[in-house]
Amino acid sequence: xxxxxxxxxxxxxxxxxxxxxxxxxxxxxxxxxxxxxxxxxxxxxxxxxxxxxxxxxxxxxxxxxxxxxxxxxxxxxxxxxxxxxxxxxxxxxxxxxxxxxxxxxxxxxxxxxxxxxxxxxxxxxxxxxxxxxxxxxxxxxxxxxxxxxxxxxxxxxxxxxxxxxxxxxxxxxxxxxxxxxxxxxxxxxxxxxxxxxxxxxxxxxxxxxxxxxxxxxxxxxxxxxxxxxxxxxxxxxxxxxxxxxxxxxxxxxxxxxxxxxxxxx
Amino acid sequence: xxxxxxxxxxxxxxxxxxxxxxxxxxxxxxxxxxxxxxxxxxxxxxxxxxxxxxxxxxxxxxxxxxxxxxxxxxxxxxxxxxxxxxxxxxxxxxxxxxxxxxxxxxxxxxxxxxxxxxxxxxxxxxxxxxxxxxxxxxxxxxxxxxxxxxxxxxxxxxxxxxxxxxxxxxxxxxxxxxxxxxxxxxxxxxxxxxxxxxxxxxxxxxxxxxxxxxxxxxxxxxxxxxxxxxxxxxxxxxxxxxxxxxxxxxxxxxxxxxxxxxxxx
Numbered sequence: 001x002x003x004x005x006x007x008x009x010x011x012x013x014x015x016x017x018x019x020x021x022x023x024x025x026x027x028x029x030x031x032x033x034x035x036x037x038x039x040x041x042x043x044x045x046x047x048x049x050x051x052x053x054x055x056x057x058x059x060x061x062x063x064x065x066x067x068x069x070x071x072x073x074x075x076x077x078x079x080x081x082x083x084x085x086x087x088x089x090x091x092x093x094x095x096x097x098x099x100x101x102x103x104x105x106x107x108x109x110x111x112x113x114x115x116x117x118x119x120x121x122x123x124x125x126x127x128x129x130x131x132x133x134x135x136x137x138x139x140x141x142x143x144x145x146x147x148x149x150x151x152x153x154x155x156x157x158x159x160x161x162x163x164x165x166x167x168x169x170x171x172x173x174x175x176x177x178x179x180x181x182x183x184x185x186x187x188x189x190x191x192x193x194x195x196x197x198x199x200x201x202x203x204x205x206x207x208x209x210x211x212x213x214x215x216x217x218x219x220x221x222x223x224x225x226x227x228x229x230x231x232x233x234x235x236x237x238x239x240x241x242x243x244x245x246x247x248x249x250x251x252x253x254x255x256x257x258x259x260x261x262x263x264x265x
Numbered sequence: 266x267x268x269x270x271x272x273x274x275x276x277x278x279x280x281x282x283x284x285x286x287x288x289x290x291x292x293x294x295x296x297x298x299x300x301x302x303x304x305x306x307x308x309x310x311x312x313x314x315x316x317x318x319x320x321x322x323x324x325x326x327x328x329x330x331x332x333x334x335x336x337x338x339x340x341x342x343x344x345x346x347x348x349x350x351x352x353x354x355x356x357x358x359x360x361x362x363x364x365x366x367x368x369x370x371x372x373x374x375x376x377x378x379x380x381x382x383x384x385x386x387x388x389x390x391x392x393x394x395x396x397x398x399x400x401x402x403x404x405x406x407x408x409x410x411x412x413x414x415x416x417x418x419x420x421x422x423x424x425x426x427x428x429x430x431x432x433x434x435x436x437x438x439x440x441x442x443x444x445x446x447x448x449x450x451x452x453x454x455x456x457x458x459x460x461x462x463x464x465x466x467x468x469x470x471x472x473x474x475x476x477x478x479x480x481x482x483x484x485x486x487x488x489x490x491x492x493x494x495x496x497x498x499x500x501x502x503x504x505x506x507x508x509x510x511x512x513x514x515x516x517x518x519x520x521x522x523x524x525x526x527x528x529x530x
Contacts, residue, residue, distance in 0.1 A: 052403055054399065054402065054403070078405040078407075079405070081402075081403060081404065081405040082404075082405045084403070086400070086403040088396045088399070088400055089396075090395070090396070092395060092396035092397050092399065092400035093397075094392075094397055094400075095391075095392075095395070095397070105404065105406075106404050106405075106406075109404070109405075109406050109411075110405065110406075154404075164403075
């Protein structure tokens, strides 16, 4: 058993002919919380989907727990995914099922546990995210933060070894944001899991994680501890971390000369 | 000149391959996968029963009311024509044969496509747009087996039952107008119907038609939903395509089936 749960080696990926990821190398040690950060469109969600096996790389290897994800059969991939949990950007709760049924979904699909035991387990998961009292509510009756917490309870239903978080802080109020952040840490410790957080929420992520990978234009430009990220001299990273408007990341999308465009008629 | 013609032909061919042949190939592969993953729909029959409820039971009102009015109109129009030839007692035959051979399967199919087909497409399309299908995949549950196949079989099973109810209600409507309102002899109405309608030639062929329409509409509905772009416009376009394509498919298939079943009869 290697000390790294996730290993991404020299991965390249393209949508149609547009290259999204270029020669990515990344490791995630067991038990750690690692952030993949970068501007929107830099390829971090694509990288998360490659790790989850939802996409296959053009070249290179993605290994999870020693298994090459992109070479697994469908059955092997599904077996591996039973040991993974993923929190989607907006929760992705099943809208025709209550909070309780959402959390119980995987238990009913993958185990033969009796219904009373499933009930107890689902309530325990909801209790862990503070929403046991909302077990009977439908997703349409939950606030954004509550929906994200129910989705978190659902993703830990089978005690996963690896948790993948896709923009877990997007669109949350400050209290919900803090709650989700603390839950990520607590659940990682309680489950003995490893977590990968894809985010561009710098302040929250740097307080939370053990290690950071910074991506720009499909490449890993920098990696290090949160302290090293804060002190990094890389101009684009500094601009990203401190939210500077002026820097190597241009405000304007590439376009023809302004005057030339206006006078084109 | 020659170059322009070649370019035009090339563009037309490319459009044909991209828009039609590719889509048809994808739809056929999708149907094959749906059939291959149908085990869950029957092992866990409650999933299919649930879809029969949504596609079938919830379509009952529109099917029964439409059937009643179509039968009543047939009674009025049929009586008007038959009375000219002094054979108004044959009204029961005209109403029943029109319904079980043609109008029952076809009109019920068109109503089913509008009511249930569009709902199935919209539901699957929205599940895709809100990442519920991706979440299911990440939870090691195949959405084709869990979401698509039960809806497909729910539609296939519901359609012949709805067509039968449509025809029965239509016959009742014809009876109300012909016998109760106009005064056609009740004994002639029922006895001529009984002697003229053949179980194998008329009833069974009508059932076969409705099963074929059920397969076509359900296939189109689940495929359009699954292939819909995950945007508001994408889902809306897919829903419209389901109704249009299903309606055209029903009418075209009806011609082919009628030509095969009733030639020389």
